[in-house]
Amino acid sequence: MYAYDKYDHALVNARVEEFRDQVNRRVKGELTEEEFRPLRLMNGLYLQLHAYMLRVAVPYGTLNGTQMRKLAHIARKYDKGYGHFTTRQNIQYNWPKLSETPDILQELADVEMHAIQTSGNCIRNVTTDQFAGATADEVADPRPYAELIRQWSTFHPEFSFLPRKFKIAITGADIDRAAVKWHDIGLVVKKNDAGEIGFEVLVGGGMGRTPVIAKTIRDFLPEKDLLSYLEAILRVYNEQGRRDNKYKARIKILVDALGADEYARQTEEEWQKIKDQPIDFPAEEAARIKAYFAPPPLQVLSDDVPAVDELAKKNFLFAAWLQNNTNQHKVPGHVNVTISLKPHGGIPGDATAEQMDLVAALADEYSQGELRISHEQNLILPHVAKKDLPAIWTDLDEAGLGIPNAGLLTDIIACPGLDYCSLANARSIPLAQQLGKRFDDFKRLQDIGPLKIKISGCINSCGHHHAGHIGILGVDRKGEENYQLLLGGSGAEDASKAAILGPGFDENGIIDAVEKVVAVYLGEREEGEEFLATYRRVGPQVFKEAVYDAR
Amino acid sequence: MARKIKGPQMIVANRLLDGRVVFLKADGGWSAVAADAAVAADEAGVDALEALAQKSADDNFVLSIEVIDATERDGKPYPAHMKFAMQALGPSVRPDLGYQVSPAWEQTDL
Numbered sequence: 001m002y003a004y005d006k007y008d009h010a011l012v013n014a015r016v017e018e019f020r021d022q023v024n025r026r027v028k029g030e031l032t033e034e035e036f037r038p039l040r041l042m043n044g045l046y047l048q049l050h051a052y053m054l055r056v057a058v059p060y061g062t063l064n065g066t067q068m069r070k071l072a073h074i075a076r077k078y079d080k081g082y083g084h085f086t087t088r089q090n091i092q093y094n095w096p097k098l099s100e101t102p103d104i105l106q107e108l109a110d111v112e113m114h115a116i117q118t119s120g121n122c123i124r125n126v127t128t129d130q131f132a133g134a135t136a137d138e139v140a141d142p143r144p145y146a147e148l149i150r151q152w153s154t155f156h157p158e159f160s161f162l163p164r165k166f167k168i169a170i171t172g173a174d175i176d177r178a179a180v181k182w183h184d185i186g187l188v189v190k191k192n193d194a195g196e197i198g199f200e201v202l203v204g205g206g207m208g209r210t211p212v213i214a215k216t217i218r219d220f221l222p223e224k225d226l227l228s229y230l231e232a233i234l235r236v237y238n239e240q241g242r243r244d245n246k247y248k249a250r251i252k253i254l255v256d257a258l259g260a261d262e263y264a265r266q267t268e269e270e271w272q273k274i275k276d277q278p279i280d281f282p283a284e285e286a287a288r289i290k291a292y293f294a295p296p297p298l299q300v301l302s303d304d305v306p307a308v309d310e311l312a313k314k315n316f317l318f319a320a321w322l323q324n325n326t327n328q329h330k331v332p333g334h335v336n337v338t339i340s341l342k343p344h345g346g347i348p349g350d351a352t353a354e355q356m357d358l359v360a361a362l363a364d365e366y367s368q369g370e371l372r373i374s375h376e377q378n379l380i381l382p383h384v385a386k387k388d389l390p391a392i393w394t395d396l397d398e399a400g401l402g403i404p405n406a407g408l409l410t411d412i413i414a415c416p417g418l419d420y421c422s423l424a425n426a427r428s429i430p431l432a433q434q435l436g437k438r439f440d441d442f443k444r445l446q447d448i449g450p451l452k453i454k455i456s457g458c459i460n461s462c463g464h465h466h467a468g469h470i471g472i473l474g475v476d477r478k479g480e481e482n483y484q485l486l487l488g489g490s491g492a493e494d495a496s497k498a499a500i501l502g503p504g505f506d507e508n509g510i511i512d513a514v515e516k517v518v519a520v521y522l523g524e525r526e527e528g529e530e531f532l533a534t535y536r537r538v539g540p541q542v543f544k545e546a547v548y549d550a551r
Numbered sequence: 552m553a554r555k556i557k558g559p560q561m562i563v564a565n566r567l568l569d570g571r572v573v574f575l576k577a578d579g580g581w582s583a584v585a586a587d588a589a590v591a592a593d594e595a596g597v598d599a600l601e602a603l604a605q606k607s608a609d610d611n612f613v614l615s616i617e618v619i620d621a622t623e624r625d626g627k628p629y630p631a632h633m634k635f636a637m638q639a640l641g642p643s644v645r646p647d648l649g650y651q652v653s654p655a656w657e658q659t660d661l
Contacts, residue, residue: 027568033614420642
């Protein structure tokens with residue numbers, strides 16, 4: 001893992017003191033709310049429906065046990081005993097007091113954490129594959145590049161007041177678990193024929209009220225040119241991105257207006273002015289950063305572990321967990337464990353302080369002290385020896401964290417919705433809870449197989465409904481919550497936009513509709529065919545008839 | 552400022568120091584309980600309430616003032632729209648938190 005150097009420490013500590021002073025001035029009335037608002041947002045502090053909300057950055061979703069214990073401590077001391085892990089691999093606290101926020105930020109700084117780049121029209125925290133550096137299907141670990149982008153983008157003076165927020169995601173694997181095609185910039189680490197590392201560069205993806213899948217503007221960018229090329233992309237956007245209309249201000253609108261080819265041409269033109277200048281990192285700096293992400297010293301072990309097989313034979317839930325919640329590690333005899341934060345009837349992404357402490361302890365004992373957060377709002381123990389799985393699952397299960405539903409229908413992304421968010425039009429969480437209760441049979445879930453449901457409580461799409469195999473969008477219809485049903489989206493390497501199936505439903509109606517959609521799939525699927533493949537093969541009509549004809 | 556209103560109105564805001572939801576009372580003070588809210592039935596009444604709320608904001612006690620539609624529940628004022636009803640209670644998915652637990656929930660220094 002990356003460790004702060006003296007510059008990082010000085011910068012983050014200075015930021016805490018600066019914010020402490022700003023809070024004091026606000027409380028004394030020396031700053032108006034209008035003056036203070038952008039300052040608090042630059043430190044991750046929003047005002048939501050019931051209270052302030054503090055969004056803490058977990059850069060590229062990687063943290064250690066000590067940091068997780070600190071997150072638990074903050075939940076206990078300054079909040080109401082829980083936190084909410086987000087689709088941007090961050091954590092949010094729902095009840096911090098303004099007056100205590102500087103203390104929270106100092107506690108975070110003590111363990112090399114902060115809330116910078118979690119709000120505002122800047123380059124937000126870079127996100128990546130939750131299995132980065134650990135999975136068998138990877139070209140290269142994307143985290144050194146994510147860290148490099150973090151260092152380049154933090155407080156970048158030219159890009160602190162962009163037309164709108166800006167999100168970059170990077171993956172190093174064939175299977176895209178970071179939804180890179182749905183980001184302002186998506187990067188895919190690749191090797192060329194000569195075996196050299198570089199990046200496919202995509203621009204202009206995004207969700208919100210105008211969903212767009214990013215377009216490739218460069219097939220192979222050499223590793224050494226990463227920062228200057230990103231800088232060129234951002235310069236074109238910063239100069240021409242719309243500032244007159246917040247809803248037209250994202251880069252996707254500009255890329256659409258110019259066309260991807262023209263955007264690529266202008267980027268190239270800008271890049272020629274700045275490439276090969278000191279902005280790109282020297283080889284020794286690249287090596288220094290990469291050293292932080294050196295693979296842990298794992299022994300090659302056998303993938304055949306009799307104790308694991310025996311428990312799987314005896315216990316269906318463990319067998320399902322083994323199948324759904326573990327990912328093959330690049331070192332034989334090891335896996336990456338997904339700890340589902342989607343208990344049936346629970347709140348997606350929420351974890352109590354006690355659960356965070358347990359996960360931190362498991363990380364210290366079994367996963368080299370390392371943890372990850374996935375954009376699907378789950379926690380990961382990377383680098384786990386297979387032989388340790390029975391002990392880990394037993395501990396997790398006792399704490400309500402052994403749910404074997406990773407990647408299944410009830411592993412739902414849901415935004416906080418109207419339960420917390422002042423932008424929302426409808427609640428999201430209760431739908432996830434109801435779906436968990438409706439599909440609370442793990443044998444049935446196993447039979448249905450991989451199926452991603454994503455729920456947003458408004459058109460801002462924080463719940464990624466555009467990318468759901470089944471997407472649900474909450475709207476306000478004459479003061480009542482109403483839910484639209486979308487089908488056929490994907491956030492993976494085969495990214496696609498989900499399409500609205502027909503008229504919306506009330507809260508109970510949408511749950512029934514999902515059940516009907518699943519029934520159509522089970523009736524139509526061919527041997528071994530997953531939901532999305534069946535939908536793409538048979539098209540929406542058969543689903544539409546089943547959902548609406550019997551109304 | 553003259554305005555057109557369609558029905559009774561009340562004012563909700565967040566307390567500066569901790570963000571807690573508060574409703575404006577007739578005397579210019581604030582309550583964590585929607586039932587204590589002052590309700591204005593005409594434009595002049597709304598203007599008067601808003602002036603009281605703005606004074607609190609100028610005194611750095613509250614922020615995010617909203618004039619909202621009011622209805623009645625059990626004969627007492629209550630927000631008409633579900634969004635503000637949510638504010639009056641707390642998150643529906645955490646019945647153990649928020650004003651739904653106790654009207655006095657962390658009701659300090661109001």
